[in-house]
Amino acid sequence: KQSDSFPSSTKRPEFSLLVEPPTGNAEHLIAEILLPGVISARSLVLDLGEDRLVLIARPSLFHLDIFFPLLIDQENSVAQFNTKTQTLTVTMPVVSS
Amino acid sequence: AEGQSEKQGKYEAAVECYSRGMEADGTNALLPANRAMAFLKLHRFSEAEQDCSAALALDAAYTKAFARRATARAALGRIREAKEDFEQVLKLEPGNKQAMSEIQKLSAVRNKQRRTIQPINKPEDLRSAKPLRRIDIQEVGAEISS
Numbered sequence A: 001k002q003s004d005s006f007p008s009s010t011k012r013p014e015f016s017l018l019v020e021p022p023t024g025n026a027e028h029l030i031a032e033i034l035l036p037g038v039i040s041a042r043s044l045v046l047d048l049g050e051d052r053l054v055l056i057a058r059p060s061l062f063h064l065d066i067f068f069p070l071l072i073d074q075e076n077s078v079a080q081f082n083t084k085t086q087t088l089t090v091t092m093p094v095v096s097s
Numbered sequence B: 001a002e003g004q005s006e007k008q009g010k011y012e013a014a015v016e017c018y019s020r021g022m023e024a025d026g027t028n029a030l031l032p033a034n035r036a037m038a039f040l041k042l043h044r045f046s047e048a049e050q051d052c053s054a055a056l057a058l059d060a061a062y063t064k065a066f067a068r069r070a071t072a073r074a075a076l077g078r079i080r081e082a083k084e085d086f087e088q089v090l091k092l093e094p095g096n097k098q099a100m101s102e103i104q105k106l107s108a109v110r111n112k113q114r115r116t117i118q119p120i121n122k123p124e125d126l127r128s129a130k131p132l133r134r135i136d137i138q139e140v141g142a143e144i145s146s
C-alpha cells in the first residue's frame, strides 16, 4: 500500500466533499481539507486525477489519497489554501456523475 | 400613508430616471447602483444584480454595490455568491454590521443546504487511466493592508 511509505506520524486530515449546487445536476465538487499546523501553501503538494485527489503536506504532516464517485475536470480545477483557517479548498468542475 | 402601487410607481419612475442618466453618462457608477436599489424595491432581482455588476465594473471598491448585489443574489437563491459579496463588503468596510449579520444568516442557510458525498474504494481496474496532474495552490487569508 502506498501509505506504507509515509512515517507513522503522518495523519489523514479531516475533510469534506461538497457538491454544488445543493440540488439538481452536480456542477462542482468542492473538497475542504483541514490542515491544522500548516502555515504555507508551499508545504503542500496537490495532485488531481480524473477520479482522485492526492495531497501531501510536508514535512510528513498529512497524507490524503481518495477516490471520487464521479469524474472531474483536472485542467480546470483550482485550489486555494487559507492561511488563517488553515484550510485547503479544491474546486473541481464535475464532468460526469 | 403611501399605498403599495404608489411606492411601486415611484421606484419605476426612479428606474426610468436612472436609465436616462446612464444613457447620458455611462461612466458614473452611482447611476447603475441606484437603479439597482430601485430594482431591488421592485423585486426585479436579476436586473438589480446586473446593475450592481455594472457599477462594480466602473468602481471595484463600491461597497454599496457589493451589498446590493449580495441582497439580489440571496433573493435569487444564490447563497454562496451572496455570501462572497458580503465578504467583499467586510473587506472594504471591516466591522460592517449588516454584512456580518447577513454572512451569519447565509452561513446557516448554506449549512442546511450542504450536499456532501463520501469518497469510495475503487478497485484498480475501475480507476481512471488519466495521469495525475499537479495543481497550483493559491495562498489566501493574509491580512489586508489598507
Ligand SMILES: [Ca+2]
Binding pocket: B014, B034, B037, B038
Ligand atoms: Ca431608490
